[in-house]
Amino acid sequence: METLVKLVPLARDLWVYVAIDVGLALVLLLVMKWLSRSRAKVSVSDELGVKDNFAFGISVAGGMLSLCLVLSSVVGRHVGQGYEQAAIGMVLFGIIGILLVKVGRFAHDKIVLDAVDTQHKVSDRNVSVALVDAASLVSSAIILRSIMVWVDGSDVNAMIAIVTGFLVVLTILLIMTRIYEMRYAMQNQNHSFQSALDTGQLALAVQHAGNLLGTAIVVSSAGALLSYSPEGYVSNVTGWLVTSVLLSLLLWVLVAFSKRAVLNGINYQKEVDEQHNVGVAAVELTLSIGLAMIISSVLSSSAG
Numbered sequence: 001m002e003t004l005v006k007l008v009p010l011a012r013d014l015w016v017y018v019a020i021d022v023g024l025a026l027v028l029l030l031v032m033k034w035l036s037r038s039r040a041k042v043s044v045s046d047e048l049g050v051k052d053n054f055a056f057g058i059s060v061a062g063g064m065l066s067l068c069l070v071l072s073s074v075v076g077r078h079v080g081q082g083y084e085q086a087a088i089g090m091v092l093f094g095i096i097g098i099l100l101v102k103v104g105r106f107a108h109d110k111i112v113l114d115a116v117d118t119q120h121k122v123s124d125r126n127v128s129v130a131l132v133d134a135a136s137l138v139s140s141a142i143i144l145r146s147i148m149v150w151v152d153g154s155d156v157n158a159m160i161a162i163v164t165g166f167l168v169v170l171t172i173l174l175i176m177t178r179i180y181e182m183r184y185a186m187q188n189q190n191h192s193f194q195s196a197l198d199t200g201q202l203a204l205a206v207q208h209a210g211n212l213l214g215t216a217i218v219v220s221s222a223g224a225l226l227s228y229s230p231e232g233y234v235s236n237v238t239g240w241l242v243t244s245v246l247l248s249l250l251l252w253v254l255v256a257f258s259k260r261a262v263l264n265g266i267n268y269q270k271e272v273d274e275q276h277n278v279g280v281a282a283v284e285l286t287l288s289i290g291l292a293m294i295i296s297s298v299l300s301s302s303a304g
Contacts, residue, residue, distance in 0.1 A: 020086050021075040025068075028094040032067045047123075055130035059122045062134025063101075066141035070097030073148035089154050096159065097144060100166050104140030105133070107170060112136075112177045115194040128197050128205035135209035139216035143169045146220035147240075150228055157230040164233065165240045169219055172244040176215050176252075180208065188273050196273075203272045203281040210285030214292040218251045219244045221296035251292055258287050 047056040074093040081089075109118050113132070121129040147165045151158040184193040184204075196204050222243035229235055259268055263283065271277035272284070 016083065017086050018075075020083060021071075021090055024087060024090045024094065025071045025075070028071065028091075028098065029064055029067060032063050032098065053123070053125055055122050055125045055127045058127065058130040059133050062130075062137040063105075065134075066101050066137040067094075067098060069138065069141040069145045070094070070101065070148065073145045092154065093148065096162065097141075097148070100144055100163065101137060101140050103167075104144075104170050105137055107174060108136040108140075108177075109133075112174055112181070113194055113197070115192065116198050121198065126198075126200055128200045128202050131202075131205045131209055132197060132212075135212045139173060139212040140166075140170060142213070142216040142220050143173070146223045150223035150226070152228055152230070155230075160233060161228065161230075161236050164237050168237050168241050169222075169244050172219065172241070172248060173212070173215055176248055177208075177212065180211055184273065187269055201276055203276045203278045206278055206281040207272050207284050210281075210288035213285075214251055214255070214288030215248055217289065217292035218247045218295050221299045222247060224296075224300045224302075247295070251288070251295065254291050254295075255284075255288050258291060259284060262287065 047053040048060075071090075071094055074090055074097075109116075113129075116129060118129055118133055122133065144162070144166050147162050147169070150165075151161045181193040184196075185191065193204070197208075222240055225243055226236075226239040263280065266280065268280050268284065271280040
């Protein structure tokens, strides 16, 4: 009789590695929760359970999802290398992931949204700012995860490649955000993009979240086009820089054309900027993320 379920043979000690990775991942998630509480100087339990501050919940959820994305690139990386090595690798990559995601959040808060007090606005239930804050965290994590998967090993060369590559790509992400901000000012009589978010313009926040996530997804596919060289510090950085710029521009062009086709007959810029149409913004978010995923899949399959 033919077997109904055919399983791939698994190593006997696989579940031990799974327990180590999952256990340490939960510990790191608790660390992220503690950092969120110390950053906001408020109680997570009070904000979520007593005040029902869903803006705060969105921000915290973005932080936790970002850490899970980073850790997903580490889980199983050290299977067969010994329990101690697996634990050390998980903790090491987890700490690096937390630090770099925090760097990404800090850069987005202090460089891009420098006129918005993110912590105060999130505490004040500003969902728009919380959504952009969460999107920036997840975007940073998507890029960081792709670089962690791209490098080989856990030595010093791998750490250098992760940090330098992430900082370069993060710079591209921040520059693209500045370009979107300039576009908003040009089309709205120099009205500030940041002040619109500050006043709770949800449609603009949804649109911008799509821009951030779409750019991060398409840039993360650069790893499929690049060859990792442990000691090629310059080539690693320039490779991510050039491919990130080209892929970001490609996505921008494709999204612009798709908006004109899908939203034909609708002044989508006016709908979002002036009429605060969240529905139109949601369509734009879908196009940005969807096209980025398509490009990423095509590049990954071609490279494979």
